[in-house]
Amino acid sequence: MDRVVVVGASLAGMRAAETLRAEGFAGTLTVVGEEAGPPYDRPPLSKQVLTGQWDADRIALPSGAKPELELTWERGVAAIGLDLAAGHVSLADGRAVPFDGLVIATGAAARWIPGTRAIPGVFTLRTLDDALAIRAALGAGVQRVVVVGAGFIGAEVAASCRARGVAVTMVEPLPQPLSRVLGDVIGRVVAEVHVEHGVDLRLGVGVEAIEAGDHGVERVRLSDGNVIAADLVVVGIGVIPNTGWLEGSGLTLDDGVLCDETTLAAPGVVAAGDVARWPNPLFGEVMRVEHWEHAIDMGAHAARRLLAWAASPSDPALDMAYGPVPWFWSDQYDRKLQLAGRVRPDDELAVVAGSIEDRRFTALYGRNGRVVGAFAMNMPARVVKYRQAIAAGLTWDDALQG
Amino acid sequence: MRVVVDFDLCESNAVCMNIVPEVFEVREDDFLYVLQEEPGEEFRAQVTEAVARCPKQAITLEG
Ligand SMILES: Cc1cc2nc3c(=O)[nH]c(=O)nc-3n(C[C@H](O)[C@H](O)[C@H](O)COP(=O)(O)OP(=O)(O)OC[C@H]3O[C@@H](n4cnc5c(N)ncnc54)[C@H](O)[C@@H]3O)c2cc1C
Ligand code: SF4
Numbered sequence: 205m206d207r208v209v210v211v212g213a214s215l216a217g218m219r220a221a222e223t224l225r226a227e228g229f230a231g232t233l234t235v236v237g238e239e240a241g242p243p244y245d246r247p248p249l250s251k252q253v254l255t256g257q258w259d260a261d262r263i264a265l266p267s268g269a270k271p272e273l274e275l276t277w278e279r280g281v282a283a284i285g286l287d288l289a290a291g292h293v294s295l296a297d298g299r300a301v302p303f304d305g306l307v308i309a310t311g312a313a314a315r316w317i318p319g320t321r322a323i324p325g326v327f328t329l330r331t332l333d334d335a336l337a338i339r340a341a342l343g344a345g346v347q348r349v350v351v352v353g354a355g356f357i358g359a360e361v362a363a364s365c366r367a368r369g370v371a372v373t374m375v376e377p378l379p380q381p382l383s384r385v386l387g388d389v390i391g392r393v394v395a396e397v398h399v400e401h402g403v404d405l406r407l408g409v410g411v412e413a414i415e416a417g418d419h420g421v422e423r424v425r426l427s428d429g430n431v432i433a434a435d436l437v438v439v440g441i442g443v444i445p446n447t448g449w450l451e452g453s454g455l456t457l458d459d460g461v462l463c464d465e466t467t468l469a470a471p472g473v474v475a476a477g478d479v480a481r482w483p484n485p486l487f488g489e490v491m492r493v494e495h496w497e498h499a500i501d502m503g504a505h506a507a508r509r510l511l512a513w514a515a516s517p518s519d520p521a522l523d524m525a526y527g528p529v530p531w532f533w534s535d536q537y538d539r540k541l542q543l544a545g546r547v548r549p550d551d552e553l554a555v556v557a558g559s560i561e562d563r564r565f566t567a568l569y570g571r572n573g574r575v576v577g578a579f580a581m582n583m584p585a586r587v588v589k590y591r592q593a594i595a596a597g598l599t600w601d602d603a604l605q606g
Numbered sequence: 607m608r609v610v611v612d613f614d615l616c617e618s619n620a621v622c623m624n625i626v627p628e629v630f631e632v633r634e635d636d637f638l639y640v641l642q643e644e645p646g647e648e649f650r651a652q653v654t655e656a657v658a659r660c661p662k663q664a665i666t667l668e669g
Contacts, residue, residue, distance in 0.1 A: 219658070245663070266663075497621070500659055533619060533661060540617055585632040588620040 205472075205514035206231040209293055209303040211283045212446075213237025215245070215496065216477025217309030218267040219503030220510075225273050227511055233275055234301055236293065239331065240280035243268035247496055249335035250360035251535055255367045256339060260332055283310070286453040288470060305510045308450070308461055308475040309503060312443035312494065317352065317411065324420030326437045329357055341436050342368055349373070350424045350434040352411050354381030356534045358440030359394065363536040366401050373404040373432050375411060375424070387549045390567060390579055393560055394536070401537050406430070443494060445479045460492045465525040467506040472513060474506035486527035486595065487546050487576070495532035502526065529594045531587070539563060540584055544591035545577030554604060558583055566590075570600035608644050608668040609653060615664035622656040622665060629653060 208224060210217045213235045221235055237243070243265040252258035267273070278295065285294035292300040314328030327338050342349075342365065349365045351358045354376035362372045378384065380391025381398065398405055410427040414437055424432045445460040455469050456462040460481035463469045467482055475482075477499035481492040493502075505526050512521050534541045551569040558565030558581075566586050569577035575598045578590030593603070609629060618638050622630040626649055631639045645653060657665045 222658075247661070496661055497659065531621075533617070535617075540619075542619060583636065584618040585620045585623075585634070585636055588624045588632075592624065 205229075205304040205510075207303050208233050208305040208307065208510070209301050210235045210307040210309060211293060211449075212307075212309035212311055212477070212479070213239065213243050213268075213277075213279065214309065214311055214477075215243075215265070215499035216311070216479075216503035216506075217307060218243050218265055219500050220307045220309060220474075220476055220507040221273060221275060222267050222270075223504040223507035224511065227508060229511060231304075233273070234278060234303075235275050236278040236281065236283050236295065236301065238280070238282040241332070244332055245496075246330070249332065250329055250357055251364060253332075253335045254339055254342070254361065254364035256343070260336070263332070283449045286450055286455070288454055288473070291472075304472060305514060306473045307503075307506060307510065308469065308473065308479060309477050309499075309506075310446035310449070310479050311499075312445045312478040314357075314439070315442045315444050317414065317439055317441065320414045320437075320439070323414060323416045323437075325416075325435060326414055326421050326439065328439050329361060330443070338436070338438060342370060346370060346435040348432075348434050349436045349438065350375065350432055351438050351440060352414075352424070353440040353442070354378075354395075354398075354405070354407075355385075355440055355442065356382065356532075358438070359398065359536050360534060361438045361440060362398060362403050363401065366403060366537070371404075372402070373406065373424075373434075374398065375406045375409060375426060375432075377408065377410040377427075379408050381405070381407075383549060385547060386543065386579060387547060387551060387553060387569070389553050393563070393581065394541070397537060397539055397563060443478065445481075445492065447479060462490075464520075465527075466521050467502065467509045467524075467526050468513060468521075471517060472510070474510045474513075476502040476506035480506075482526060484527055484546075485525045486529065489546065491530075491546065493530045495530055497531050498528065501528055527595075529591050531591055538582075540582055541580070542584060542587040543577060543579045544587050545569060545575075545594050547577040547579075551576060552600065556603070557586065568600075568603055570603075573600050574598065575600055575603045607647065607650060607653070609640055609642070610666045610668060611638060611640055612664045612666075613638070615662040616660075617662055617664075619661065621659055621661060625656045625659065626652040630656065 314330040383391035461475040463482040564582040620632040
């Protein structure tokens with residue numbers, strides 16, 4: 205393997221590139237990235253960048269400025285096709301980049317409400333440009349923000365807008381914010397935190413229409429008949445993995461690039477980060493994970509898997525099955541949320557430290573006698589310990605006794 | 607090799623402790639303690655990993 209191409213110059217892709225070099229890959233290493241600027245970190249976009257505390261220079265990824273990686277950059281140009289038989293990636297400017305090994309790390313893009321993209325004042329938040337545009341609008345005297353979707357991005361945008369003193373209405377069709385990832389009990393706690401900070405929270409209602417006047421967005425019409433005036437709308441209704449460029453390549457695309465349990469998508473092709481779907485042996489579930497730490501971890505794993513393939517193409521490398529316990533954090537107001545594991549809304553739940561009333565607690569999720577998740581609000585240290593314990597198969601009974 | 611943590615950025619999530627407990631410890635008071643500010647070379651790989659995986663990019667390694 206003399207030539208590796210990494211497509212996607214962000215967290216997972218850069219981590220894969222770094223790992224390839226750290227593990228001794230000495231060939232040509234090309235990184236293709238659609239965004240023109242240097243790689244950056246996304247989590248601060250909805251936090252310090254929106255509030256105005258940080259500027260773009262604070263969020264550069266260190267790996268983007270390491271000459272020792274000896275990367276060949278193709279920045280500001282998208283990959284638009286993959287030819288596995290010929291072994292090349294086609295770029296939007298007409299060129300083709302040949303490879304012996306390929307890392308797919310194209311992440312995901314924000315989902316839009318159809319027909320609203322062209323309305324001035326309606327935004328999604330995925331890129332630095334998005335964050336700077338929303339921030340500029342907030343700085344230009346926006347008074348009333350409507351956040352559509354109370355997932356993590358929406359909840360953080362709401363918190364950051366409140367920190368700037370702007371009126372916020374957050375609309376969520378589910379009964380509680382974040383209920384799909386945290387369940388209703390914890391979701392309700394998050395809801396209360398937002399209401400305590402002055403968010404007008406509308407739960408269990410959808411958006412019928414986003415309506416514009418001559419100067420852009422003016423109001424949001426809800427499924428319960430209410431109409432909310434808005435100068436700015438941020439839509440946070442999830443993401444779609446960036447696999448358009450892989451259509452027709454022969455790879456299996458199913459809400460992401462489907463990999464085997466070792467992160468191999470085809471001979472000589474691995475995928476990592478938000479774009480990758482794979483069977484996680486620890487949970488017995490085919491999953492796609494949209495967390496920061498996962499992109500870092502899987503990027504490194506996929507790079508090692510690719511090197512193992514190069515060393516022995518016919519070896520299924522079953523010892524390289526990838527079975528992480530997903531982990532993420534979210535900052536909303538002065539509350540720090542963390543979750544380790546994979547939670548379903550109907551899992552058992554038990555608070556094991558602190559108290560919900562104090563907004564400072566640790567809770568465990570259980571299923572079939574095992575602990576499958578640990579959540580904390582403002583109790584940061586324990587979740588990582590539970591994360592290890594979940595990986596080791598901690599039982600529900602042991603957890604509640606200990 | 608010197609480990610420097612920006613405690614304004616650190617949020618005590620113990621990701622680093624999980625990687626090198628010999629160097630980083632988050633205690634029950636939820637504060638991070640750097641146990642060895644100048645760890646031996648044998649920890650370089652793990653500390654470098656902690657630098658990369660700190661979600662707040664709060665750790666730097668000098669030398
Ligand atoms: C606002 C925001 C806040 C977040 N906050 C948190 C948080 O607090 N905690 C947490 O755990 N996670 C958080 N995340 C999630 C985390 O940032 C992502 O999981 C992570 O960025 C995924 O990394 P990735 O490299 O897989 O994909 P991405 O970061 O999406 O990068 C993919 C890259 O590929 C490029 N690309 C796409 N298509 C092509 C193509 N065809 N050709 C070339 N290049 C292409 C894109 O331009 C992009 O640069 C947040 C995300 C956002 C957007
Ligand atoms: S990983 Fe970073 S944020 Fe977390 S405890 Fe360590 S230094 Fe602090």
